[in-house]
Amino acid sequence: MENLLINILFVLLPILIFQIFYINTDSKYKNILLATVFSISIIICMNFTITNYEGHFFDLRYIPFVLGALYGGKKVAIFLYFVILVYRFYIGGEGFYIAFIDSTLLLIILLFLLIPKYQTYSLKTKISGTMALLGIVAIISLITCHTLFGFILHAPIVLLSSFVVAQALTMGLSVYFLEYLITMDTMKKQLYHNEKLKSLSEMAASISHEVRNPLTVTRGFIQLLKSPGIDDEKKITYLDLSLQELDRAESIITDYLTFAKPHENIELELLNVTAEVNYVANLMEPYALMQNVSITKEFFIKESYFLGNKKQFLQCLINLSKNAIEAMQNGGKLEFKVNKENEKITIQLTDNGVGMSSEQIGRLGVPFFTNKEKGTGLGTMVAFSIVKAMKGEIKVKSRVNEGTTFTISIPESVSTSDKED
Ligand code: ADP
Ligand code: MG
Numbered sequence: 001m002e003n004l005l006i007n008i009l010f011v012l013l014p015i016l017i018f019q020i021f022y023i024n025t026d027s028k029y030k031n032i033l034l035a036t037v038f039s040i041s042i043i044i045c046m047n048f049t050i051t052n053y054e055g056h057f058f059d060l061r062y063i064p065f066v067l068g069a070l071y072g073g074k075k076v077a078i079f080l081y082f083v084i085l086v087y088r089f090y091i092g093g094e095g096f097y098i099a100f101i102d103s104t105l106l107l108i109i110l111l112f113l114l115i116p117k118y119q120t121y122s123l124k125t126k127i128s129g130t131m132a133l134l135g136i137v138a139i140i141s142l143i144t145c146h147t148l149f150g151f152i153l154h155a156p157i158v159l160l161s162s163f164v165v166a167q168a169l170t171m172g173l174s175v176y177f178l179e180y181l182i183t184m185d186t187m188k189k190q191l192y193h194n195e196k197l198k199s200l201s202e203m204a205a206s207i208s209h210e211v212r213n214p215l216t217v218t219r220g221f222i223q224l225l226k227s228p229g230i231d232d233e234k235k236i237t238y239l240d241l242s243l244q245e246l247d248r249a250e251s252i253i254t255d256y257l258t259f260a261k262p263h264e265n266i267e268l269e270l271l272n273v274t275a276e277v278n279y280v281a282n283l284m285e286p287y288a289l290m291q292n293v294s295i296t297k298e299f300f301i302k303e304s305y306f307l308g309n310k311k312q313f314l315q316c317l318i319n320l321s322k323n324a325i326e327a328m329q330n331g332g333k334l335e336f337k338v339n340k341e342n343e344k345i346t347i348q349l350t351d352n353g354v355g356m357s358s359e360q361i362g363r364l365g366v367p368f369f370t371n372k373e374k375g376t377g378l379g380t381m382v383a384f385s386i387v388k389a390m391k392g393e394i395k396v397k398s399r400v401n402e403g404t405t406f407t408i409s410i411p412e413s414v415s416t417s418d419k420e421d
Pocket of ligand 2: 255319377378
């Protein structure tokens with residue numbers, strides 16, 4: 001009993017460690033961390049055998065194995081498989097053969113049946129599926145060992161079945177626990193993000209304030225210029241300041257109002273994604289040339305339609321590509337990629353510019369957050385709210401000094417485009 005509790009503890013502990021460091025991140029170390037903590041958990045489980053019956057060990061080692069495989073993927077699965085086999089072989093005894101059959105069976109089911117589709121299952125299916133998996137594997141392995149090798153496990157049936165039940169329950173509990181932590185984390189991030197994203201029209205008031213300021217300042221300088229007896233030096237300073245302020249007003253309008261007018265009635269139409277992206281890529285060409293940036297396009301789909309407002313969509317792409325070009329002060333490459341993934345159209349903008357730290361990525365979309373001397377901090381905010389209004393999503397991946405990828409995904413309007421062709 002005591003060892004059962006120790007086993008459960010060491011199955012749940014890695015889940016916590018995993019959550020603290022790496023839940024929901026795309027870090028390349030995620031799988032290494034997963035493989036390490038679950039290997040440790042497997043070895044500890046095997047050291048604290050719940051019952052040892054004539055060289056057959058009962059413990060919860062398969063739970064970290066299954067968890068690692070389902071949440072880490074195929075490589076982690078294969079790695080954990082070998083950890084179990086090698087360690088079991090090192091312990092010795094004829095129970096190794098049962099362990100070999102069990103884990104191979106599990107590995108095959110995981111690799112070919114569960115891992116490819118696991119993320120699409122509902123929580124209930126995930127829990128009941130993994131519970132059933134361990135139950136079935138335990139039963140199959142007992143039967144095959146009995147018939148193939150003639151092992152007769154003399155363990156009392158009560159002990160065997162209570163072990164199978166305890167194992168299944170812990171499995172279900174662990175999946176529930178992990179899923180719960182992942183959902184909480186996703187919700188927290190979404191909530192945080194929604195908080196930042198006020199809708200375009202809500203923003204309008206503060207934007208017009210931002211535009212009015214430079215205009216008022218400019219007006220003041222022009223009035224000063226009118227006064228008699230002003231010397232030339234002062235004149236030039238006033239003119240320079242006025243020009244600066246006008247530039248500022250202009251850049252706010254470019255980022256915010258070039259196409260999208262917040263109060264305008266927003267008309268939705270079917271847009272052909274490749275045509276729109278192509279248009280923007282051409283439109284940005286002169287600006288890119290000025291900064292020594294070359295633009296490339298890759299369209300993996302020919303025609304695909306989605307519902308959106310044309311002007312807003314163009315504004316969104318322009319803001320993002322403008323940022324990408326501005327991130328490459330010493331020249332570089334801006335790449336547009338259009339593709340389709342599970343009924344969603346994806347548009348990727350990749351640059352090899354200065355990149356962003358994760359702290360900077362977190363602040364993207366916050367109005368007036370800018371790292372540029374003459375920045376407005378409106379471009380990404382506007383782009384984010386436009387995509388949100390189209391029921392789409394923007395994901396950002398970036399590495400400092402390596403570059404940035406913005407991925408927009410929007411639901412494809414299947415029904416209408418189907419009728420059209
Ligand atoms: P602005 O461009 O006026 O600064 P934005 O909202 O468009 O305002 O961008 C906010 C900040 O996000 C930028 O100042 C920049 O630091 C960062 N940023 C946005 N896109 C990129 C990118 N592709 N590469 C590097 N940094 C970026
Ligand atoms: Mg910008």
